[in-house]
Every structure is written in structure tokens, then in C-alpha cells.
Amino acid sequence: MSKQHVFFVDDDLIAIMILKKVLEKCDLHASSLSFKNGKEALDYFQSNYSSTDHYVIFLDINMPVMNGWEFLDALSAFTVPEKTTVFLVTSSVDEADIIRAKQYPFVSRFLSKPVSVATVNELKVMFND
Amino acid sequence: MHKDRKKYTIIVVEDNAGDFFLLQDYLDEMILTPEIIHVASFKELDSYLASNSKEIDIVLLDLSLPDKRGEELIKETLKIVGTTPTVVLTGYPDFSFAVKSLGLGISDYLLKDDLSAATLYKSILYNIERNKNLVKLKESEHRYSDLFHLSPQPMWVCDAENFQFLDVNLSAVNHYGYTTEEFQNMVVGDIEFDDTETDLSSDPIPGNFEDVYKHKKKNGEVVYVAIRSNTIPYKGREAKVVLVNDITESLRHLKAIEQQNERLMEIAWTQSHEVRAPLARIMGLIQLISDAQTPVEEKLEMLSHVMDSANELDGIIRKIVKQSKSIFP
Structure with missing residues (x-):
């Protein structure tokens, strides 16, 4: 049976806390890991990657060291979109960011913060398969 | 025979009464109503022209007047008649002087002894018409020269091969600070500023500007100019006429x-x-x-x-x- 992992990648710890609470309200109690930037997440991901498992990543764009875009660029080296679902979670409402997000096959949705309970309920489907 | 019905206003400068009547006869014979103004000396001609603004078609000038004669008379007359064609009439055949006087600017040189109503009429008609074209040509040349010299933008003409300045306009003199004479002893390269001397990081040109040059004024100030040029023949050689647009401020x-x-x-x-x-x-x-x-x-x-x-x-x-x-x- 394949395992599901949930990652939060955001330098804003409060934002991660808020998102976790919203997920809980939607009865998503998956065990998760949090990373402060793309580099930390990537290092962990690369060394613990299992091709049989499924990964859900909530990814912020603007972070120090390695931002969300750079992280996405590095993903394709070892995983495929079928195994890895990325939700871009950002405070940005910049049209350019939304257009850019569409160019990445890993990105399932572009979510503007704050993510509401209603939005998460919509996404639930993508979690459990 | 039909007489010419056009209205001619003719000044006859002739001190000899007999010659004058003969001329009058000739004119009357060919022209229906010639308006003849008779003056008998250079002085009279001068005072007539000074006090009348009437348009004169042609001046018939006897070459030996009591107060002036010959070359001096021709020169002085041409000064006061302006653009009106002047035909010299003389009793003395002198071929080399005839050629010389044509060179001075008179329109025709007629010998009184050979004169007939027909030759006089033909000369008058011919020289009036030819003069009209000459005047037009001069005005046109003048206009084009003004376009160059009075252009609000700096312009110059330079040799197409060695880039020596051949002529510069007033704006170029004012803009660059060199006199016309100084320009004419320079080549275009002398006002071009050598890029390698400066720090390019302070360069305000955002690149990809075509035909933009740096020029150095006499006072050392460096300006950015957009240059447009065309090839023209100038006094027998190939030259370039150049229009300069100082774009330093715009940049x-x-x-x-x-x-x-x-x-x-x-x-x-x-x-x-x-x-x-x-x-x-x-x-x-x-x-x-x-x-x-x-x-x-x-x-x-x-x-x-x-x-x-x-x-x-x-x-x-x-x-x-x-x-x-x-x-x-």
C-alpha cells in the first residue's frame, strides 16, 4: 500500500500553522513535515524519496535561500507529476505569478493566501487517491 | 503685320536725340503701345529709378553718356537696375569689349549700325523672357541656401571622401562653438568624441540607438547627436549634407x-x-x-x-x- 506524505514549505511559520488548522477543520489529519525554504525541503525529499509513495506539497513562492520556482525546477530531476501534487500557496495576487504557475506540470492549483475551508474541501479529492 | 499688343515699359538711356528717335521708331513699329521712358544721362537714370517704383521690363543703354561711359557705366547701371535686363547699344564695334560686358552681367550687346526694328524687337523679347528664368533660378538658389543657413538645426556639408567640412550653417556654429572658418579647416572626425576615453557605466545611451554619435563641442562638452545625411553634388564633387539633432536632453x-x-x-x-x-x-x-x-x-x-x-x-x-x-x- 502506498503512503501519502504532506509537506509544507514556507518561511512563514504562522502561515503554516494557519494552513494546518484549516486542513484539520476539513478532517485532513495527515502527518506532515514543515520546511523553511525550498533547499531544506529538496534535501529531505531527495534523500527520502520513495517512488511508490505519493507526495502532496504546499509550496510558498517567496522564500529565502531557494524560492518556490527554483524548487519546482529541481523537482523534475527525481519525481513525476503523477507521484507529486504541488499546491502553490502564496500571498501573491500577481497575475504574472499565476501565469507562470501554469507552466509547471507539478502545480495542481494556485492558491492565494489565506486558504479557506471551502477551498480545501474542494481539494480533498486530490489527497486520497 | 500685327504689332505686339503686350504692354512694355522700356527705359531708353540715350543722350543723342537722333539715336533716340530712331529707337522710338523701331519700337513703335513692332509694339502697339510701348511705354518709353527717356533719360539722357546716368544721373537722370539714377534719379528716375530712385523716385519711381514702376516695374521696368528692360533698359536700353547707350554706352557713351555725358557723365559716364564704357565699363564703369555698365557696372554702375547694373548696380541700380536690380534684376531688370539691360541691353547695351553702341556705335563702336569692339568684339572683346562686347564679350567682357556680357560677362559683367548685361543681357545683350547691340551695334547701332546693324540695328533694325526686327533685331531690336527680337533682342528685347528674348532678353525679357530669358531674364525671367534667370531671376527665378536665382530666387530658388537663394531659397535653398536659406533653408540650409537658417535651419534651426545644425547642418553641414562635408566631402564624401575625406569628410572635410565644406560649409556649415549658423546653428552648427552656435551649437558647436567653432567659427565657419575653423570648421572649414577641420574634418568630421575632429568633433567626434572617442568613446574609449570615458567610463561607459555613466553612459546614458540605453543601447540600440542607430546613428547616434557622441560629439565634442569646442568647450569640451560632450553631446549625443542623431545624424541624418544624404549625398549631394557640391561644387563639382560628391558631398554629404548632414542634419544634426542633439538628443542629449531627450536621452x-x-x-x-x-x-x-x-x-x-x-x-x-x-x-x-x-x-x-x-x-x-x-x-x-x-x-x-x-x-x-x-x-x-x-x-x-x-x-x-x-x-x-x-x-x-x-x-x-x-x-x-x-x-x-x-x-x-
Whole structure:
């Protein structure tokens, strides 16, 4: 049976806390890991990657060291979109960011913060398969 | 035979009464109503022209008058008749003098002994018409010369091969600070500024400008100019006529606008990315606080996060206000 992992990648710890609470309200109690930037997440991901498992990543764009875009660029080296679902979670409402997000096959949705309970309920489907 | 019905106004400068009557006869024979103004000396001609603004078609000038004669008479007469054609009449055949007087600017040289009504009429008609064209040509030349010399933009003509300045206009003299004579002893390369001497980082040209050169004025000031040129024949050689447009000021403005744009982009980026971060946090926290199921102690903790985020937002907005002020120095 394949395992599901949930990652939060955001330098804003409060934002991660808020998102976790919203997920809980939607009865998503998956065990998760949090990373402060793309580099930390990537290092962990690369060394613990299992091709049989499924990964859900909530990814912020603007972070120090390695931002969300750079992280996405590095993903394709070892995983495929079928195994890895990325939700871009950002405070940005910049049209350019939304257009850019569409160019990445890993990105399932572009979510503007704050993510509401209603939005998460919509996404639930993508979690459990 | 039909007489010419056109109206001619003719000045006859002749001191010999017999010769004058003969001329009058000839004129009457060919022309229906010639208006003949008879003066008998250079002085009389001078005072007539000075006191009348009547348009004269042609002047018939006897070459030996009591007060002036020969070459001097021709020169002085041409000075006062302006563009009116002048035909010399003389009793003395002198071929070399005839050629010389034509060179001085008279329209025709007729020998009284050979004169007939027909030859006189033909000469009058021919020289009036030819003179009209000459006057037009001169006016046209003058107009084009004015277009060059009085152009508000600096212009010059330079040799197409060695780039020596052949002529410069007034604006070029004023703009560059060199006199016309100084220019004519220079080549175009002398006013071009050598790029390698300066630090390119302070260069206000944002690149990809075609035909933009740096020129150095006499006072050392370096300006940016857009050059347009065309090939023209000039006094028998191939030359280039060049129009100069000083764009130094425009480039400075362009640079300033680009810098302002950069700062505006920075502000737009901050608006989109930095301002919304604490705001989104506040919105998310309030969502959770307003949820009845959230425990009270968690709500209190979230409230303190709301306050922190509000302070952060305040700081960012202050930063933007400061940035905005820096756009317009």
C-alpha cells in the first residue's frame, strides 16, 4: 500500500500553522513535515524519496535561500507529476505569478493566501487517491 | 503685320536725340503701345529709378553718356537696375569689349549700325523672357541656401571622401562653438568624441540607438547627436549634407523615466508580494478565531499573531511611502 506524505514549505511559520488548522477543520489529519525554504525541503525529499509513495506539497513562492520556482525546477530531476501534487500557496495576487504557475506540470492549483475551508474541501479529492 | 499688343515699359538711356528717335521708331513699329521712358544721362537714370517704383521690363543703354561711359557705366547701371535686363547699344564695334560686358552681367550687346526694328524687337523679347528664368533660378538658389543657413538645426556639408567640412550653417556654429572658418579647416572626425576615453557605466545611451554619435563641442562638452545625411553634388564633387539633432536632453529624460519605472516596478512587486503576506495571515487568523470550535487559549495566541502581523504590515506600508517619495527626487 502506498503512503501519502504532506509537506509544507514556507518561511512563514504562522502561515503554516494557519494552513494546518484549516486542513484539520476539513478532517485532513495527515502527518506532515514543515520546511523553511525550498533547499531544506529538496534535501529531505531527495534523500527520502520513495517512488511508490505519493507526495502532496504546499509550496510558498517567496522564500529565502531557494524560492518556490527554483524548487519546482529541481523537482523534475527525481519525481513525476503523477507521484507529486504541488499546491502553490502564496500571498501573491500577481497575475504574472499565476501565469507562470501554469507552466509547471507539478502545480495542481494556485492558491492565494489565506486558504479557506471551502477551498480545501474542494481539494480533498486530490489527497486520497 | 500685327504689332505686339503686350504692354512694355522700356527705359531708353540715350543722350543723342537722333539715336533716340530712331529707337522710338523701331519700337513703335513692332509694339502697339510701348511705354518709353527717356533719360539722357546716368544721373537722370539714377534719379528716375530712385523716385519711381514702376516695374521696368528692360533698359536700353547707350554706352557713351555725358557723365559716364564704357565699363564703369555698365557696372554702375547694373548696380541700380536690380534684376531688370539691360541691353547695351553702341556705335563702336569692339568684339572683346562686347564679350567682357556680357560677362559683367548685361543681357545683350547691340551695334547701332546693324540695328533694325526686327533685331531690336527680337533682342528685347528674348532678353525679357530669358531674364525671367534667370531671376527665378536665382530666387530658388537663394531659397535653398536659406533653408540650409537658417535651419534651426545644425547642418553641414562635408566631402564624401575625406569628410572635410565644406560649409556649415549658423546653428552648427552656435551649437558647436567653432567659427565657419575653423570648421572649414577641420574634418568630421575632429568633433567626434572617442568613446574609449570615458567610463561607459555613466553612459546614458540605453543601447540600440542607430546613428547616434557622441560629439565634442569646442568647450569640451560632450553631446549625443542623431545624424541624418544624404549625398549631394557640391561644387563639382560628391558631398554629404548632414542634419544634426542633439538628443542629449531627450536621452537624459529617457534615462530618468526608465529609472522611475524601475522604482515603480519595485513598488508594484512589494505591493503584490510583501504587503499581502501579513494581510493574508491576518485574514487567515481571523477566519480561525471566528470559528466557534477553536479553543479559547488558541484564539488568544492567534490574536497576538494578528497584532504582530498588523505591525509588520504597518512597517511595510511605511517603506512603500518612503520608496514612492524617492521616485521624484
